[in-house]
Amino acid sequence: MKILHLLSTVDPRAGGPIEGVLQSGISMQTMGHEIEVVSLDAPDAPWLASFPLRLHALGPARGFYGLTPKLVPWLKEHATRFDAVIVNGLWQYHGYGTWKALRDSSVPYYVFPHGMLDPWFKRTYPLKHLKKSLYWPWAEYRVLRDARRVLFTTQEERLLARESFKLYRANEEVVAFGTRPPPADSTALREAFLAKFPQLAGKRTILFLGRIHEKKGCDLLLKAFANVRDIDTNAHLVMAGPDDGEFAANLRTLAKELGIETRMTWTGMLSGDLKWGAFRTSDVFALPSHQENFGIAVAEALGSRLPVLISDKVNIWREVKEDGAGIVTTDTVEGAADALSTWLRMDTAAVEAMREQAFKTFMQRFHVDAMSKDLVRVLRETAGPRGGRTDALRLKRQAG
Structure with missing residues (x-):
């Protein structure tokens, strides 16, 4: 399979989602799959040189939200090269940009929220949550609603994700998650x-x-x-x-x-x-x-x-x-x-x-190999030909 991952950044300081994409990408390449990554980083960002997967840095992004004008045109031009597109993380432009480019496309996209729908954020940062609530119906809700699957790494995450916003619709699936073993020496x-x-x-x-x-x-x-x-x-x-x-x-x-x-x-x-x-x-x-x-x-x-x-x-x-x-x-x-x-x-x-x-x-x-095999299973089961998807999505959006 040819798989494209989207991340707001590949800066290793940003934590788990980057490491997850990196390790699963390397594992899947050894299994014969082709992996590419799009980020909103500026092309001269110092951490790009050491990133081992094929990378397209489309920034520099604007502001905290990461508005990147190149993203939607790039996806419209290149997405058909891939069997599946995977958005990693929420609340930045790479998710909304993917929805905007692919919502009526023949190329399916998937979303890993990576815990960003946990109600802890709602309780701990109520003002930020209020701002997100205003933004939610017009962007992230649609990103999740129209994704082929929203992928959770544990059953716990899947259940917690339903508690943050009243308006919520997602094709949920729990997949294995993991990382590589440590060096032997x-x-x-x-x-x-x-x-x-x-x-x-x-x-x-x-x-x-x-x-x-x-x-x-x-x-x-x-x-x-x-x-x-x-x-x-x-x-x-x-x-x-x-x-x-x-x-x-x-x-x-x-x-x-x-x-x-x-x-x-x-x-x-x-x-x-x-x-x-x-x-x-x-x-x-x-x-x-x-x-x-x-x-x-x-x-x-x-x-x-x-x-x-x-x-x-x-x-x-x-x-x-x-x-x-x-x-x-x-x-x-x-x-x-x-x-x-x-x-x-x-x-x-x-x-x-x-x-x-x-x-x-x-x-x-x-173990990362279990993660890679489970992700491939989900993509193969769900990313096939989708006759009539455009009409189905229109009906879905009209229903709210």
Whole structure:
């Protein structure tokens, strides 16, 4: 199959959707499929050179919404080369532009919301939600309504997506999601990471890896760690992720107030061998997030034989809990502290058993090849010839 992915950006700092497209794209190419990507990045954006898939950067985009005048003409000219077009993410122009270009086309498009319909955003940012509500009927609602399928990565995400807006219509389907396993040479990865951060040698490291953002529960993790630090004086908290924003500065201040600044390391964003080295060096992975659609980093941790301490707002928490691949609690200071204290008090045999289960869970549920095969299955079942689709869509729109 020939598949086109659309993203607002391929900047790796933007998080999970980019990594998902990247890993599934590489996997699908090895299966014989042709993958291309369109982004709204400017052609001279510094992160484009290292992106390994065939890429069309149609920017520069205008404003936060990412208005890109080249997108619709490009799609109208090139979309017929593809069997399917996949929009990754909502609330920026690449989705509406795809709808505008392909709504009456013979080329089907699909949408991965990637958790962007979670009602957490509605509760946490009511003013932003009000603005989105005004915009919703004229753009994102239509984008979802006319998509061949709206693809959710978990059943939890699918159910939550129905709660954000009263006007909602989508051809829903849950598909597997995952990532590639870590590189095999764990010793070299550990050595490279410890050469960069020698203060972590011999520490019992609790790793957070992701965007330093309010929704990730970073403040909960710091407060919880402060509550349990005396259980094991060798425990050390590592915060790995872009940390140049106001929220990160506030967290550093909080660490000083809690008296844990000497028990923490801030690495900044990690990629490549340093990222995998962080996983291989750590004792456990922690993510007490308030909202997490899937959590690529959670899957990467499991693939690194690293048990995970997550909240029940991470949408794969049921699988983790069912398998015993980690500890699941609430997205509160008390919940995070309970997970940390339980882990720090576990005996060696229980720890090793959970490590082995973490890897089994990754291979059975979250390996990228399972994701690629399931996505291909959905596309092949639904992207065939569609006689009369234009008339059907007109009737659908007239019905609201």
